[in-house]
Amino acid sequence: MSRMRTIARRTFLIGSAAIVGGVAFGTYQYRKPSPNPLIAGQGEAALNPFVFIDQQGVTLIAPRAEMGQGVRTTWAALIAEELDVELDAVTVLHGPPAKAYYNSALLGEVLPNKGYDISAFQHGLAEVIGVAGKFIDMQVTGGSSSMRDGFTRMREAGATARETLKQAAADRLGVDRETLSTKSGQVIAPDGQTIPYADLAEAAALIDPPTVTLRDPAKWRLLGRNQPRVDMAGKVTGTAQYGIDTRLDGMKFATLRINPKLGGDMASFDATQAEKMPGVEKVIDLGNGIAVVASNTWLAIQAAEAVEIVWQKAPYPPETDGIFARINDAFDDDPNSTMREEGDAETVPEGATMLQATYRVPFLAHATMEPMNATALYTGEALELWSGNQAPIFTQKTCAEAAGLEQEAVTLHTPYLGGGYGRRGELDFSVYATKVALAMQGVPVQVTWSREEDMRHDFYRPGALARFRGAVKDGKAVMLDGQIAAPSTSQQAMFRWLGLSPGGPDKSHVDGAFNQPYAIPNYRIRGYLADLDVPIGFWRSVAASFNGFFHDTFLDEMAIAAGRDPLEFRLELMREEHAASAGTLEAVREMSGWTGQTPDGVGRGVGYTYSFGTPVAQVIEVVQEPDGIRIAKAWIACDVGLALDPGTIEAQMIGGMIYGLSAACFGEISFADGEVEQFNFPDYDALRMHNTPVTEVRVLEASKYMGGVGEPGTPPAMPALGNALFDLTGKRARELPLSKSFDLLM
């Protein structure tokens, strides 16, 4: 423990280094310098910069994937707040893969606490354990963790740069640094004279950075306010560059067809016909499929369809029923985890009314708007890769292995991501591009997946089953015993990233169920891991995406069984346990004018889930219309502890809810003959303009610690809608998608 603290402290040192015509500020490691990604040939300067200042101006590094969540802007704002620069006057870049850009917040998640009950000691421990991230190359954008990760370090980087520039100005003017101030990228002398940072950059590089104190949040001018996003102008003019927009001299366009029986190999293929088609340059054997290189993507897709292929079988049961039977079998094994066990959840308390229910949710695709793609150029000695990815170091390492190169020989560019939701933390699309590039030495090739390939070769949100028992007495919950079965997402994903699967209890598997802040005296949550080789991965909010539905729907059922108003029932159980969570329910009660009564033809439901450090409550209103049931209105309240950019948080809460509602209404990936049965948006649709509810969001800041925002809006949407449909129709939604059992407006 003490050793970990020492490493942590030393890791966080902030330093500076000279660059051509200027200075760079960043973190460096006291003992074991990480290879410097940005300054070549400076053996000793182990600096991993977040700030560059040269004659061209100020550049900030936000080494997290911008996939729509606004991280590039808010990360830059953390630096700019202390550095005193304006966001519209600086350049913000993603930067290369580098160990020093590890995610310190993500690994803290492994601690066996519930999150909402964390003590100050545990919070500190989580930060220190997070340092281990650098040892396993955890430069990952995910887990709604970016702001928790960068909050202190980035402000320190900005403050250190500012004070060093002030020292350079003080030396030049012959005054004390304390007499100087800074504004808009300039140092201001007592007499009003101003010196732009660029003019001080070279001198600043020769100064040892002073230690700094962070500003009082009361004095913040950027943080806590809506910032115009640095990527907005590009995204509304078609000039923002996504991975799929990479264009290089002499570039060829390719597509692929991989075995739709996922994980199976290719027995044989015949490309005679395809090779004769217009524009086709080459058909490449990928082992488990083929790639076609052509002069444009469409010609490649036509030719790929013309290749005759014999596929081998998938390593899982070929039909959906068999797959779910395998998941159900997991209940017969010993539980993998019992992350919550309070009182006696075996015995129904004397005089209590017992109820039980089973739930089922399907596999889901991510369906990012930008289909999977990557572009690669292999020269024989080096590989250059353009890939919109959420895990740069893992991508670099794995592609280096695929190319038989050292990791340093792989240059990785991370452009904008046209949606991520967890899908782009995977490495497959980058590795396939690498393999194609190896067969096309000296020629840059872009490998774009057709929508059908993308839909049918995802790492899916796993299908899951739940069995819940509970008991109510005198209007209160007195027992809740939940069992959840699904294959383990983290075991599969960690194996792909690290080549090893963590053993032991899988906390993330029961997230959204074991860690809900309800004071129920007899309370148990057990997780069961299904042995199943269907490819699964992190899907926005991960297991909370199914556990939120299971747990919160069951609470709604308990409230009805207890004869109570569902919102008041939850609130009463929650108040003593976690005040911030209760605050979110009180907020949606007020915002929606919740009375517990609805007129005929209108239904209302409440949903609540704590996930990724943030409690979120939602009320959803459904209305019976002639064409079907419309999701008319929604109210969302979240408590993020500290709202660094309220506008971005509102956008993430609404977007997260719509992502959850889309899945709840229509989302299902099913299997026949070992293949996914959905091909494209017509059979895997989502909410659209006309069936999206009018939504109001309130962002609260009563929580003790900052929470995430990218994922927590998704889980409560599904039970809130199901509970609203129950209120409207009297029919309980225990299985998703809801379009199978309710007449929803399409």
Add this chain to the structure above:
Amino acid sequence: MATTLTINGNRHQVDLPDDVPLLWVLRDELGLTGTKYGCGVAACGACTVHINGQAVRSCQVALSDVTGEVTTIEGIGTPDAMAAIQTAWNDHQVAQCGYCQSGQIMQAAALLAEIPAPSDDEIDEAMQGNLCRCGTYPRIRAAIHSAASLMKEA
């Protein structure tokens, strides 16, 4: 066979099979990457462009069927000289991942050209073919109303 196209006021010669969809001519042959590939089956609207002012899914228009002037997102405005509709999108901070927004803007621009002040129902009707997986619909709706006002003032 060489075909001549007029795109954003510029003439381009391309030599490709007749059935290559306009989308891929724009993106892969002419480097106009603002128009996006999303589904290839006219189910998402990401590839929306204008032909003679009409919003069309460029993934469904074969090269030989392009009979009029094509306008893409690049022809609407630039970061330094945004069109009113782009200003409205920027004011409302609509985009998240942003990938669908070129198509959303092109669809909305065609709507506004036809109906200068559309109602919510008219917006629903016109925009429901454009998918956004980030869920930016509420801000898109607000931006369309703002754009209508901005264009009325202009």
